[in-house]
Structures are given as structure tokens and as C-alpha cells.
Amino acid sequence: MPVTVVHWNPRRPVLRGTLGRVVPWRRAVNNFGDLLGPLIVARLVADNELVESDSPRRLLAVGSILNLARAGDVLWGIGANGKTLDQTAPYRELDVRAVRGPLTREFLRQKGYDVPAVYGDPGLLVGRLWPREDVARGTRPRAVTVIPNLHDLHHARNRSDAVAPTTELWKTLAAIAASDLVVGSSLHAIVVAESFGVPARLVSSSVEPPFKYEDYYRGTGRPDFRPAPDVDTAVDWGGEPLPSWDPGPLLAAFPRDLWKPAS
Known part of the structure; x- marks a missing residue:
């Protein structure tokens, strides 16, 4: 079974x-x-x-x-x-x-x-199980990738650098792996980016409670994380320090x- x-x-x-x-x-x-x-x-x-x-x-x-x-x-x-x-x-x-x-x-x-x-x-194990260069292979490099939470998607519809979180799984992972910076309110866009060593910045969600985001950042040794109020500010601030976390x-x-x- x-x-x-x-x-x-x-x-x-x-x-x-x-x-x-x-x-x-x-x-x-x-x-x-x-x-x-x-x-x-x-x-x-x-x-x-x-x-x-x-x-x-x-x-x-x-x-x-x-x-x-x-x-x-x-x-x-x-x-x-x-x-x-x-x-x-x-x-x-x-x-x-x-x-x-x-x-x-x-x-x-x-x-x-x-x-x-x-x-x-x-x-956070994605980048360990599937190396970044393998996942990104064949994907055009991206300076910034914006991935909103599913319920925030309407805020990013007109952005050429946005990827919908419902895009096919491996295409989404490839876009993240090919990026210099990932921002957005999708928690797993942040998690996967950081697993690849890609700088990432959380954008405050308009609908999601902060609990899951704070849980993740505290669990990776970063209680002082700072969400950006919008995408442009997130890009201006750049990524948070990468996780202080042992996968063992x-x-x-x-x-x-x-x-x-x-x-």
C-alpha cells in the first residue's frame, strides 16, 4: 500500500x-x-x-x-x-x-x-536534491522574479517579471533557479529561492496572516526579517540574509x- x-x-x-x-x-x-x-x-x-x-x-x-x-x-x-x-x-x-x-x-x-x-x-531541501544549475538549465536568466501568493495574484498580473504560482511546477522552479532575486508573497517562492542560494525578499500579503511567514523565518534563525510593503520596495531592498539553518x-x-x- x-x-x-x-x-x-x-x-x-x-x-x-x-x-x-x-x-x-x-x-x-x-x-x-x-x-x-x-x-x-x-x-x-x-x-x-x-x-x-x-x-x-x-x-x-x-x-x-x-x-x-x-x-x-x-x-x-x-x-x-x-x-x-x-x-x-x-x-x-x-x-x-x-x-x-x-x-x-x-x-x-x-x-x-x-x-x-x-x-x-x-x-529548503529542493536545492540540495536538485542542484540549481540543473534546474535552471535552458531557462533564460532573470534579474528579478515576482511570485505572489495565490490569493495575491491579481496584484501582479501586469508585471512582465511575474510568474503565477500556478505555473507548471518545474517551470516555476526553473524560473526561480534562473533568477538573481526573487520577491513576492508566495512563501514557497521564498523557501525554494533560498534553497538555491538565490536572495529573496518577502512582500507582505494582502490576505494571508503573518503566522506562516514568521514561523518559517524564525525556524531558519531570522526573527528580525523585514517584509517589504510592495514589490518595488522589495526589489530596492534586495534579499534577506540567507537562512542560518542546518538541514541535518x-x-x-x-x-x-x-x-x-x-x-
Whole structure:
């Protein structure tokens, strides 16, 4: 039985308004950051020469998806969603191996969970698993790439340097890898850029609570990060200092026990 890697990717109406409610055409959102979890897990499983076991347990890896957890789930590098902090927890009996940052850890500890101080968004492993030069190969160099959060996309529609977060996953990763600077309100644009060593600056989101951003920056040793109020200011300021973060503990916490050795 394959291990289910939980990630957020709902199907939404193709048509808007009343017509969208009547005509049952749907397509997946495919927000690139939310697709990273299964990709990273599959690479680590292959690199560690693991194969499927009989474990029915689910793994949550990458994203602000704590609210998607169920009893018995394994958590590795995910975070809480700032929009759901006051909701009744739908999860029980979680097996927490690592979390995105100290805010998520404290949130879970207050609910009685044992949470190790192992921090890091697994998106930070992208540049380690797929070298920047390989990902960027064939992509034209970009001085600046702007990637907004999915819900901020309308703010960047007229920018020639913008990449929609719903652009095909590898094209988005290639654009980031080919950039001199990445700015925007997409958390995983920042995470992936920094995994490649590309300077990045967060732009304050018009809709997303600050929780996930602060969780990430604190989890990478940068409590004094400074979001820019807009894209032009972010470009003017340039990137934040790169993370002060050791990938070793997050890699050591990867739940290999959900699989079994190939031999």
C-alpha cells in the first residue's frame, strides 16, 4: 500500500459565478508550493532506497496543512495555517517528527503534543536534491522574479517579471533557479529561492496572516526579517540574509519507518 503524502490541491470550477456552479467542470489549483511535498518525499524515498511497506499511515510534508491532519498521521516539516488557529482541532494522536518553525511547535505543545525542536520547511531541501544549475538549465536568466501568493495574484498580473504560482511546477522552479532575486508573497517562492542560494525578499500579503511567514523565518534563525510593503520596495531592498539553518536534523527526522529497505 503506497504511503499517502497529504497535500492541499482542491479542484475548483473552471467557470466563475453562477455558470461555474451549474457547469460541473473542475480543475486542480496546482499551486506549485503545495505540490512540493509529494515530489520531495518521492526523491528521498528513492535516494534512501526504500520501498512500500504495509503501513496505512499518512504523511503530511510541506505546507500550512496542519488542519488536514487526522488521527495517527505523521508530520514532517509542515506548519499551522494562520487562518485556522482558532478552529477546533480535527486531529488527534499525531506523530510529530519535525515542524516548519517554533510557532507551529508552540501551537501544538499547547494542545498537549510532544513536538521536537526540529525545524525547517522541506522546501529548503529542493536545492540540495536538485542542484540549481540543473534546474535552471535552458531557462533564460532573470534579474528579478515576482511570485505572489495565490490569493495575491491579481496584484501582479501586469508585471512582465511575474510568474503565477500556478505555473507548471518545474517551470516555476526553473524560473526561480534562473533568477538573481526573487520577491513576492508566495512563501514557497521564498523557501525554494533560498534553497538555491538565490536572495529573496518577502512582500507582505494582502490576505494571508503573518503566522506562516514568521514561523518559517524564525525556524531558519531570522526573527528580525523585514517584509517589504510592495514589490518595488522589495526589489530596492534586495534579499534577506540567507537562512542560518542546518538541514541535518530535518533529514534525520524523515520518517523512513513508513517504508522498508529495498533489500
